[in-house]
Amino acid sequence: MSxxxxxxxxxxxGGSRGIGAAIAGALAADGWPVALTYRSGAQEAAAVVAAIEAAGGRAVALQSDVTADGAAAAVLETAREQLGGPVLTLVNNAGVREDDLAISLDDERWQRVIDTNLTAVFRMMREALGPMLRARHGRIVNIASVVGLRANAGQANYAAAKGGLVAATKTIAVEVARRGVTVNAVAPGFIATDMTADLPKEFLDGIPARRAGMPEEVAAAVRFLASDDAGYVTGSTLYVDGGLAA
Incomplete structure (x- = not known):
């Protein structure tokens, strides 16, 4: 075990709010210097950094559009420069939704979701793997979704991206397992964030736990998978969904 x-x-x-902010705080509490990216919302990102620093941690906020060409290499290098070491834990949390029934879902909205939730994540993993393999230690945690397993009408693009992300997670995990690098996914159900604020109450009634999850509950799962204790866990998807996928 490395x-x-x-x-x-x-x-x-995507660390400026919601699940990403909770993950950044949890990792900082475990002693990680944390770089968090944001596309917009500089004030929210600064507030996350300030909270981490107030608790005795180290953090920086980096503006980045993860879908842009070269964004992955640039943000990883900037994180290394500003925090003084290689990125050996990568949490791919940035994501978007563009919901609509398939008959009305145009190519642009389909592609935006695929680009952000799948292609950008692959690019981040590809760029991060080099330093991890050289260090013979690395943790990649991809934030997927219960929708990648369980059908939800109006989310064909989101389901395709998240289902593809789970499949990519498994494949890359077996490629790098012998070099001390783990690759896992966390699949939240309905979590109380800005992205789920517009969901009707009947969604909650269909959850066995009868409530939405909290960002901190997702962060706790990521915190474990990023830890040394999870060195033998790879290629797995941990559902944080109140029993929705059972």
Missing amino acids: ERPQDAVALVT
Whole structure:
């Protein structure tokens, strides 16, 4: 079992609010210097950094559009420069929704969701793997969704992206397992965030736990998968969904 190097850094994409902010805080509480990315919402990102620093941690906020060409390499290098070490824990959390029934879903909205929720995640993993393999230590955690397993009308694009992400997670996990790098997914159900604020109450009635989850509950799962204790866990998807996928 490999232990994380002393200069290791964590990177959380989409870390300025909701699940991403909770993950950044949880990793910082475990002693990780944390870089978090945001596309917009500089004030929210600064507030997350301030909260981490107030608790004695180290963090930086990096503006980035994860779908842009070259964004993955640029943000990983900037995180290394500003925090003084390689990114050896990568949490791919940035995501978007563009919901509509398939008959009305145009190509542009289909592609935006695929580009952000799948292609950009692959690019981040591809760029991050080099330093991890050289260090013989790495943790990649991809934030998927219960929708990648369980049908939800109006989310064909989102389901395709998240289902593809789970499949890619498994494949890359077996490619790098012998080099001390783990690749896992966390699949939240309905979590109380801005992205789910417009969901009707009947969705909650269909959850065995009869409530939405909290961002901190997703962060706890990520925190475990990023830890040294999870060194033998790879290629797995951990559902944080109140029993929805059971």
